[in-house]
Amino acid sequence: MTQATSIHLAARPEGEPTEDNFRTQTRDLPDPAEGEVQVRVIWLSLDPYMRGRMDAGPSYADPVEIGGVMTGQTVGEVIASNAEGFTKGDIVTGFTGWVSHANTKAAGLRKIDPSRAPIQSALGVLGMPGMTAWTGISELIGAKEGETVVISAATGAVGSVAGQIAKARGCRVIGVAGGAEKCRYAEDELGYESCIDHHAHEDGKAMAEALKAAAPDGVDGYFENVGGKTLVGVLNNMNTFGRVALCGMVAWYNGKNMDQSMPLPAAWGTILKNRLTVRGFIVADHWDRFDAFLSEVAPKIADGTIRYREDVTEGLENAPATFLSMLNGGNFGKTLIRVGPDAD
Ligand SMILES: NC(=O)c1ccc[n+]([C@@H]2O[C@H](COP(=O)([O-])OP(=O)(O)OC[C@H]3O[C@@H](n4cnc5c(N)ncnc54)[C@H](OP(=O)(O)O)[C@@H]3O)[C@@H](O)[C@H]2O)c1
Structure with missing residues (x-):
């Protein structure tokens, strides 16, 4: 059985969050249910909006519940599929959260063509x-x-x-x-x-x-x-x-x-x-304008007119510290966590 590590909101921050606001958990992941795929996460995007999700109260999106998995977009590899249109080996992006592996509804995923651009650019310049x-x-x-x-x-x-x-x-x-x-x-x-x-x-x-x-x-x-x-x-x-x-x-x-x-x-x-x-x-x-973008x-990006930098930290366990650092300007370019190796 696949072992999944996930990072949860342990407590709501008052002012500046600390690492105590997060909790890490590991559990066995069952096989994906009907309509789901199992994803092994390769890249996790860390973004400032996640700070807002740590707070309760009205916003344009629901907060993360205390004990819930921290929200976040990832790029990963399908390692098992119970959903039409997805097969083992597909590279996908979706909102699995701060996790190493997840069973997730196929409807929320988008396939990425790895031959077009580095797959993590779906979380940055091309995302x-x-x-x-x-x-x-x-x-x-x-x-x-x-x-x-x-x-x-x-x-x-x-x-x-x-x-x-x-x-x-x-x-x-x-x-x-x-x-x-x-x-x-x-x-x-x-x-x-x-x-x-x-x-x-x-x-x-x-x-x-x-x-x-x-x-x-x-x-x-x-x-x-x-x-x-x-x-x-x-x-x-x-x-x-x-x-x-x-x-x-x-x-x-x-x-x-x-x-x-x-x-x-x-x-x-x-x-x-x-x-x-x-x-x-x-x-x-504005998502209906994605093609125009x-x-x-x-x-x-392809011809080098637009350049970009990525600020990569290895290991899901370092996501909380990296996130807190980014909020204070510790990042230089798009903040990414390398959660796992590239697909074969
Ligand atoms: N409206 C939307 O739909 C939407 C979508 C995505 C992002 N955003 C917003 O866009 C902004 C940039 O997001 P990003 O993902 O590109 O993050 P980012 O710029 O890669 O990282 C955050 C940056 O904020 C700057 N910063 C932190 N504290 C600051 C301070 N006290 N004064 C001035 N600058 C400070 C730092 O840059 P320096 O070291 O250069 O100061 C830090 O590197 C954020 O406000 C985010 O919430 C909005």
Whole structure:
């Protein structure tokens, strides 16, 4: 019988989570039921949205129950099938959670062709993060040639793709990232005009000054991933009729950096005076545009116009620590856990 290891939510965090919020369990996995396949996980994606699932309360998706398996998308190999259309050896992606093996409904799986791209790219550039980047730049900001676009978390899974799509559309791209190494990468490898190290600027005022210097003619589009002092700095530099794609606000996810903000009346007034469009979005609402995303982005990945980095940690047991580190900027590129070896 297959032994399955899984990582569960042990307790809801108060503020910043710790490894004590997670619990690991191993059990025998029965054969897959009718309509299910048994998957051996090869790659687990770690994403900031998982922090939200650890909390109770209303959101766009249900929280993980205490004791439940941590939610997450994986890529794996079918090792047994009790479902039409799937056979042993198929490579699939789906939401099995933080597990080594799972019996999962075939209806929730998508097959991947391993000859087209590295299979883990279905969790990154060619998957949800890439699609999120494309949605924000093309559907919400509507980035046009000659415009200035700012990207926060600019070297991360979403930000790095967003910035390069904007660049390929002829925009002037200013990145914001944490640390000199990430900024160097943003300028030298991703091709941004410049990158501001937010660690080197202590508050929103300093960020605003740095952005003013980097974008003296103002900002037309902002791909918002972080909130905090970066948001304050960008809002103070937005041009009339600018557009903000509100994708995430990771600086505030653990209840930290709450002093890095601006009063709501000031933010509201800035939006009004500059006639800004600010649109929050969840990529799941845009999935019908996945083919449009693929047709623009996949060829650019294949020909090297869009580059990407993966930050790989070996071993499912290291998922909690890796996840906590990512929330604080410890990752450099798409955060992945290598759960098991490639298929033969
Ligand atoms: N709306 C949607 O449907 C959707 C879908 C996917 C992702 N998202 C959001 O997109 C954002 C990026 O996700 P991702 O998967 O690409 O993660 P990521 O950028 O690869 O990793 C998270 C990054 O957040 C940055 N960060 C953490 N704390 C910060 C702080 N205090 N100030 C500024 N930056 C901070 C760090 O980058 P630096 O070291 O550069 O600061 C860190 O590397 C997140 O907010 C996520 O929730 C939204």
